[in-house]
Amino acid sequence: MECCNKRRMMKESPESNFMNRRGSSCFPDEVLERVIGMLKSRKDRSSVSLVCKEWYNAERWSRRNVFIGNCYSVSPEILTRRFPNIRSVTLKGKPRFSDFNLVPANWGADIHFWLVVFAKKYPFLEELRLKRMTVTDESLKFLARSFPNFKAISLQNCDGFSTDGLAAIAADCKNLTELDIQENVIDDKNDNWLTCFPESFTSLEVLNFSILHNDVNFDALEKLVTRCKSLKTLKLNKSITLEQLQRLLFRAPQLCELGTGSFSQELTTQQYSELESAFSNCKNLNTLSGLWVVTPQYLPVLYPACANLTFLNFSYAPLDSDDIAKLLVHCANIRRLWVVDTIEDKGLEAVGTHCPLLEELRVFPADPFAEGDARGVTDSGFIAVSQGCRNLHYVLYFCRHMTNAAVATVVQNCPDFTHFRLCIMNPGQPDYRTSEPMDEAFGAVVKTCSKLQRLAISGLLTDLTFEYIGKYAKNLETLSVAFAGSSDWGMQCVLEGCPKLRKLEIRDCPFGNAALLSGLEKYESMRSLWMSDCKVTMNGCRLLAKEMPRLNVEVIKEDGSDDSQAERVYVYRSVAGPRRDAPSFVLTL
Amino acid sequence: MSTPLEHDYIGLAEKKKIPSSSSSSSSEDGKTFKETELRLGLPGSESPERKPLSGVSLSLFGNLNNNNNVMNHHVHVAGAKRGFSDAIDAKWAFSDAHGSDSDLGKPSALFSPRGSGNVVGKPPLDPKTISTQQGNSINTPASASQSIKESKPLQEKNPQLPATNEHASAPASKAQVVGWPPIRSFRKNTMASNLTKNNDEAEGKPGFGCLYVKVSMDGAPYLRKVDLKTYSNYKELSSALEKMFSCFTIGQCNSPGLPGKDGLSESSLRDLLHGSEYVLTYEDKDGDWMLVGDVPWEMFTDSCRRLRIMKGSEAIGLAPRAVEKSKSQN
Numbered sequence: 073m074e075c076c077n078k079r080r081m082m083k084e085s086p087e088s089n090f091m092n093r094r095g096s097s098c099f100p101d102e103v104l105e106r107v108i109g110m111l112k113s114r115k116d117r118s119s120v121s122l123v124c125k126e127w128y129n130a131e132r133w134s135r136r137n138v139f140i141g142n143c144y145s146v147s148p149e150i151l152t153r154r155f156p157n158i159r160s161v162t163l164k165g166k167p168r169f170s171d172f173n174l175v176p177a178n179w180g181a182d183i184h185f186w187l188v189v190f191a192k193k194y195p196f197l198e199e200l201r202l203k204r205m206t207v208t209d210e211s212l213k214f215l216a217r218s219f220p221n222f223k224a225i226s227l228q229n230c231d232g233f234s235t236d237g238l239a240a241i242a243a244d245c246k247n248l249t250e251l252d253i254q255e256n257v258i259d260d261k262n263d264n265w266l267t268c269f270p271e272s273f274t275s276l277e278v279l280n281f282s283i284l285h286n287d288v289n290f291d292a293l294e295k296l297v298t299r300c301k302s303l304k305t306l307k308l309n310k311s312i313t314l315e316q317l318q319r320l321l322f323r324a325p326q327l328c329e330l331g332t333g334s335f336s337q338e339l340t341t342q343q344y345s346e347l348e349s350a351f352s353n354c355k356n357l358n359t360l361s362g363l364w365v366v367t368p369q370y371l372p373v374l375y376p377a378c379a380n381l382t383f384l385n386f387s388y389a390p391l392d393s394d395d396i397a398k399l400l401v402h403c404a405n406i407r408r409l410w411v412v413d414t415i416e417d418k419g420l421e422a423v424g425t426h427c428p429l430l431e432e433l434r435v436f437p438a439d440p441f442a443e444g445d446a447r448g449v450t451d452s453g454f455i456a457v458s459q460g461c462r463n464l465h466y467v468l469y470f471c472r473h474m475t476n477a478a479v480a481t482v483v484q485n486c487p488d489f490t491h492f493r494l495c496i497m498n499p500g501q502p503d504y505r506t507s508e509p510m511d512e513a514f515g516a517v518v519k520t521c522s523k524l525q526r527l528a529i530s531g532l533l534t535d536l537t538f539e540y541i542g543k544y545a546k547n548l549e550t551l552s553v554a555f556a557g558s559s560d561w562g563m564q565c566v567l568e569g570c571p572k573l574r575k576l577e578i579r580d581c582p583f584g585n586a587a588l589l590s591g592l593e594k595y596e597s598m599r600s601l602w603m604s605d606c607k608v609t610m611n612g613c614r615l616l617a618k619e620m621p622r623l624n625v626e627v628i629k630e631d632g633s634d635d636s637q638a639e640r641v642y643v644y645r646s647v648a649g650p651r652r653d654a655p656s657f658v659l660t661l
Numbered sequence: 662m663s664t665p666l667e668h669d670y671i672g673l674a675e676k677k678k679i680p681s682s683s684s685s686s687s688s689e690d691g692k693t694f695k696e697t698e699l700r701l702g703l704p705g706s707e708s709p710e711r712k713p714l715s716g717v718s719l720s721l722f723g724n725l726n727n728n729n730n731v732m733n734h735h736v737h738v739a740g741a742k743r744g745f746s747d748a749i750d751a752k753w754a755f756s757d758a759h760g761s762d763s764d765l766g767k768p769s770a771l772f773s774p775r776g777s778g779n780v781v782g783k784p785p786l787d788p789k790t791i792s793t794q795q796g797n798s799i800n801t802p803a804s805a806s807q808s809i810k811e812s813k814p815l816q817e818k819n820p821q822l823p824a825t826n827e828h829a830s831a832p833a834s835k836a837q838v839v840g841w842p843p844i845r846s847f848r849k850n851t852m853a854s855n856l857t858k859n860n861d862e863a864e865g866k867p868g869f870g871c872l873y874v875k876v877s878m879d880g881a882p883y884l885r886k887v888d889l890k891t892y893s894n895y896k897e898l899s900s901a902l903e904k905m906f907s908c909f910t911i912g913q914c915n916s917p918g919l920p921g922k923d924g925l926s927e928s929s930l931r932d933l934l935h936g937s938e939y940v941l942t943y944e945d946k947d948g949d950w951m952l953v954g955d956v957p958w959e960m961f962t963d964s965c966r967r968l969r970i971m972k973g974s975e976a977i978g979l980a981p982r983a984v985e986k987s988k989s990q991n
Contacts, residue, residue, distance in 0.1 A: 172840030227846070255847045283847060315946065338870065340963050343946075365855055388851050412852070438852055440842045479741060497842045554841065580838070 074192035078292025101130060109134030140164065141599050143181055143205065144624065147648040160199035160224075161190070165421035167602045167642055168552075169577055170204060171229060174604055174640065176628065178655050182206045182232075184214070191218040193282075199224040199250075206230065212237030216244035222352035224250035224278070234259035235284070242268035249279035250303075260285045276300040280307035282331045282362060287311040298323045308333030310364035314339060316346055316531045321350035330354070332362035335370055335389070344373065352376030359383035361410075368395040378402035383409075384430040390438045393542060397422035408432040413470060417453030424460025432466035432491075433457060440470070440497055451478030457510040459484035465523075466491040473504040474531060479513035491519040499555035501578070502532040509533055515540035518548075528552035538562035550575040563587035577602040585612030588641070592616065595623050608638045610661075616643065617661035624650055625661045800920055872962060878906050878939070878970035889962045902941065906970060942973045 108130045111117050121131040137160040146513050165181025180624035183205050197219045207230045222245045266289050312333025357377045366389040387410040396419045406427045464486040510531035516542050533556035542565035549572050563583040584607035617625035651661040883972040892898045942954040945964040
């Protein structure tokens with residue numbers, strides 16, 4: 073604001089040499105751009121752009137990265153008009169519940185048109201990071217042709233492409249440093265895409281193809297790894313055997329992040345010791361993942377590398393408590409741990425004992441649909457971890473039942489949670505000791521964890537849970553709700569009470585039009601709202617759309633469903649207006 | 662549309678096959694369960710409707726990728742258990758829990774009861790199926806989905822699942838819901854296949870003191886495993902294999918004068934092996950098929966990945982040497 077005051081003064085003293093041709097800024101634009109250009113945080117840049125016109129311009133000219141949390145909230149034209157110099161784009165497409173098959177195929181979020189615009193406006197584009205977008209081989213080929221400086225592509229939870237697209241990237245992106253394919257729905261056609269990297273290509277730093285099913289051309293891989301001396305991240309798929317892994321590690325001891333292939337070949341003693349020494353030569357390893365299909369006897373080859381590990385992703389390796397305990401003894405520096413619930417409570421006790429620096433824990437179910445005496449982790453394992461790992465701030469915990477008391481104890485031990493995602497896998501499951509709802513558990517979470525940003529709730533829950541959330545969760549940004557609540561009042565509490573709420577996703581709850589409409593004022597400050605299988609009707613949605621023209625109110629309509637019900641509603645703010653590419657089953661109201 | 666198909670298949674499945682007694686193929690599971698339940702449990706009023714779901718889903722996923730097939734096997738294993746315990750806990754299994762399910766008519770796979778837990782895990786892979794199921798499309802699923810929707814919000818009163826059991830037998834009659842628990846398909850598929858694989862691995866866990874390799878014999882219906890560390894030379898290995906596989910050569914003996922099953926001895930097998938009928942080969946760590954006996958024993962155990970008793974006719978290039986070698990070894 074001082075700047076603006078000065079500006080007024082300047083106008084009155086024309087001799088001042090602070091004036092420049094653009095207007096009345098106190099600094100030359102170039103300087104302002106330089107200074108503002110050093111800001112990295114999106115939020116800071118956003119704030120800066122609101123100060124005054126000069127700062128807005130300085131910010132937009134100096135911006136190199138842009139993050140778009142909802143690809144339909146803005147159009148490529150608007151984006152490129154405002155930010156002319158972008159080098160890196162991050163785009164997220166479908167609503168998160170599409171991961172769980174709640175969004176039909178061909179819903180949208182196709183990258184292609186974005187790429188067409190970028191080819192014209194951002195010919196120097198270097199990085200593209202996409203999540204939940206549809207990406208076709210055509211698009212990947214187009215990308216590879218259109219951006220000569222292209223360096224990094226990261227595709228998470230995307231669909232629509234095959235290894236042919238990867239081949240195009242490999243062949244044509246001469247400066248590629250990163251090829252990161254995570255958890256996509258990909259058509260694994262041939263094993264030769266790796267051979268498409270030219271012999272002269274040496275710039276790769278990140279290679280992640282862990283999700284591919286089929287064999288890759290190992291010879292080509294080995295040669296690639298050998299000549300890319302800057303390779304830091306290598307994540308292999310399950311076709312890579314232990315023997316092959318050893319050879320790769322031998323070529324790339326400088327790796328920082330490793331995703332192994334299958335960990336269960338039958339090794340001879342000699343092969344075993346070669347593998348062990350390969351691991352002990354990797355002095356820089358801080359992240360370990362993969363271990364598709366583990367033979368626990370071979371885990372000790374990892375021990376030499378464990379001391380420096382900070383992130384251990386064993387979420388596809390169903391180990392038992394003994395195996396994990398023996399390993400964790402060596403992993404004192406672990407900050408992030410992802411495991412399968414086959415380690416059971418005893419395994420979690422080992423976590424609590426051996427990993428005092430732990431900050432993030434994710435426990436995935438081995439067999440989510442198992443019945444009867446299915447094991448897994450329980451409240452006592454949860455407590456055990458919280459007792460030993462006081463720095464815990466991120467938890468994702470799948471269990472079959474829980475108690476209010478246990479959760480209260482956990483958050484008392486670890487009051488700094490920022491992300492608390494508890495999934496009690498039986499919908500509507502009460503506290504198994506007291507048979508009461510789980511309201512008090514989440515009440516304890518929001519009361520104790522003042523820094524809470526993300527919350528996912530489950531179990532038997534009444535409106536009381538939502539009252540607690542609305543009253544206490546003042547920093548909450550993301551809330552995921554399923555099979556919970558008693559009435560509209562619950563959702564209302566949240567909409568009225570959580571000032572920082574950005575993403576609200578709800579399924580199978582008794583929230584209807586009153587609840588939906590209570591957030592009229594709120595939705596423009598949020599990224600999006602998802603409601604599926606609730607009690608919202610088409611009329612309610614129409615009313616919302618009418619009252620709030622700057623929101624896109626979309627209903628996903630199933631064939632043959634009741635016309636008055638709005639089974640799946642997706643509401644989001646947008647400056648781009650209604651979607652132009654909506655399929656027939658998406659109705660924009 | 663997949664829905665009409667689905668219903669046709671339900672109809673067809675019920676009439677179609679006569680279940681064999683104990684099949685191991687997952688596609689017949691549905692019928693096997695049905696049979697089992699009918700025999701052991703109550704006269705299956707609602708239950709037979711349930712089973713075709715397995716058939717339905719399996720058929721729907723017949724076209725999907727291999728991961729699903731692996732899950733099919735998993736279903737088979739788990740489902741077998743459920744089939745039995747369902748029969749045993751007949752009361753709630755057939756009356757209340759599935760009372761509501763049967764009210765739903767031929768429920769969409771959304772509401773498959775206990776038995777088909779994993780099966781429903783799969784429908785989410787086909788969004789179209791979901792959309793038709795959830796979407797109350799043709800026939801009875803319309804009412805199914807509706808009543809489920811109505812009952813779901815009541816869950817806070819009735820914590821047990823939409824099947825709205827009066828009995829507190831919640832753990833049993835769990836209706837599976839699309840996209841719940843919230844686990845991504847990739848993880849679901851991978852874990853399912855890992856579990857089956859790890860079960861297989863667990864059986865033949867190699868320690869450091871043993872070196873199990875698979876042994877296959879051409880024409881034999883199944884393979885064997887031997888621990889190479891328990892032998893110290895080729896002769897011991899050879900005898901062990903002869904003992905192991907003698908049963909498979911019964912009936913393949915063409916030499917006259919052999920008494921037949923009763924009189925078949927190890928020597929007959931040896932004769933077969935040495936008579937250039939069969940040749941012992943192994944796959945080394947480079948993936949090449951080599952003749953057993955060329956290299957020192959230690960080197961052999963170091964590099965042998967698996968063994969194969971090959972028909973002499975296939976080992977044409979090796980056969981003459983095989984005969985000489987075998988003869989010289991014995």
